[in-house]
Amino acid sequence: MGCVPALQRPRVGHIQFLNCLPIYWGLMRSGALIDVDLFKDSPERLNTALVAGDLDIGPISLVEYLRHADELLLLPDLAVGSDGPVLSVNLVSTSPLSSLDGRRVALGATSRTGVLLAQMYLESAVGVRPEYFNSPPDLPRMLDEADAAVIIGDVALRAMHDAPQQPWDVTDLGEAWRTWTGLPMVFAAWAVRRDFAAAHPGLVKDVHEAFLRSKELCLTELDEVAAAAARWEETLSAESLATYFRALDFSLGARQVEGLREFARRAAERGTVPPLPPGGPAFFEG
Numbered sequence: 001m002g003c004v005p006a007l008q009r010p011r012v013g014h015i016q017f018l019n020c021l022p023i024y025w026g027l028m029r030s031g032a033l034i035d036v037d038l039f040k041d042s043p044e045r046l047n048t049a050l051v052a053g054d055l056d057i058g059p060i061s062l063v064e065y066l067r068h069a070d071e072l073l074l075l076p077d078l079a080v081g082s083d084g085p086v087l088s089v090n091l092v093s094t095s096p097l098s099s100l101d102g103r104r105v106a107l108g109a110t111s112r113t114g115v116l117l118a119q120m121y122l123e124s125a126v127g128v129r130p131e132y133f134n135s136p137p138d139l140p141r142m143l144d145e146a147d148a149a150v151i152i153g154d155v156a157l158r159a160m161h162d163a164p165q166q167p168w169d170v171t172d173l174g175e176a177w178r179t180w181t182g183l184p185m186v187f188a189a190w191a192v193r194r195d196f197a198a199a200h201p202g203l204v205k206d207v208h209e210a211f212l213r214s215k216e217l218c219l220t221e222l223d224e225v226a227a228a229a230a231r232w233e234e235t236l237s238a239e240s241l242a243t244y245f246r247a248l249d250f251s252l253g254a255r256q257v258e259g260l261r262e263f264a265r266r267a268a269e270r271g272t273v274p275p276l277p278p279g280g281p282a283f284f285e286g
C-alpha cells in the first residue's frame with residue numbers, strides 16, 4: 001500500500017578519546033554531523049557494537065578487524081596510527097622490561113591492538129614471558145597489582161605527561177613498533193559492515209567522503225583543535241595536545257597498509273587472529 005520506509009541515518013561510531021577529537025572537529029566544521037547518527041564510546045564498546053551490527057560504520061581496533069574481516073570492509077585512507085611515537089599507547093613499568101619474566105603485567109580493558117602489540121614486543125623483542133591479566137584502565141590500581149601496565153588513549157597520554165615526576169619507565173609502543181619493524185603502526189581503522197555496504201553503497205560513500213574531508217580540514221586546524229580541547233584539561237596544555245595530534249597518523253596509505261599486514265602476519269603466527277586473506281585487507285570501493 002505504498003508504505004515508504006522510514007529514512008534512517010547511518011549509525012556511525014566515534015572514539016571518545018582525545019585521539020579522535022580532530023576527526024570530530026572536522027565533521028562538525030563541515031556540517032557532516034547532521035547526516036549521521038553518531039555514537040561516542042570507548043574503542044572496545046565500539047568494536048562490539050560494529051561486530052554485532054548495532055553500528056553500520058565506525059572505528060575498530062585492528063585486532064578486532066582481523067578477527068571479523070569476513071564481515072567488514074575497511075574505508076580507504078583513514079586510520080588511527082603513528083609512524084614513530086604515538087604518545088598514547090604505552091607500556092608503563094616500575095621495573096626494567098628485561099626483568100618482567102614471570103611477573104604480572106596488567107592489560108587495559110579498552111585496548112585490543114595495543115595490548116597485543118605489548119605482548120608481542122615483550123616476548124619477541126625483549127625476550128620475557130610475563131603473566132598477563134585484564135584490568136580496568138586505572139593506572140595506579142594496575143601498578144599496585146602488577147609490575148607493568150598497558151594503557152591507551154587519554155589515560156596513557158596523561159601518564160606519559162606525568163612520567164618525569166613518577167618512578168615509571170614508559171615504553172611508547174608506536175615508537176617500539178617502528179624501531180622494531182621500520183614500519184608505521186595502525187592501531188585502529190574505520191570499517192563498514194559488508195551487508196550495510198551492499199545495501200547502501202551511496203550512503204557509505206557519502207560518510208567516507210565526509211570523513212576524508214574532515215581529516216583534511218582538521219589537519220590544517222590542529223592548533224585550534226588543541227586550544228579548544230586544552231580548556232577542558234587539567235594538566236595537558238594546548239602545546240602538548242598539538243604535539244599529540246601531530247604525532248598521530250590518520251592516514252592509511254601504502255606504507256600504513258604494509259605496517260598493518262606485518263602486524264597481522266605476526267598476530268596470526270601467534271594464533272591470536274586468523275591470517276588476512278591473500279590480497280587483504282578488503283576495502284570499500286564505492
Ligand SMILES: C=C(O[C@@H]1C=C(C(=O)O)C=C[C@H]1O)C(=O)O
Nearest residue numbers: 061088111112113114153187188
Ligand atoms: C592511538 C590509539 O589508538 C587506539 C588503540 C586501540 C587499541 O589498542 O585497541 C583502539 C582504538 C584507538 O583508540 C589510542 O587509543 O591511544
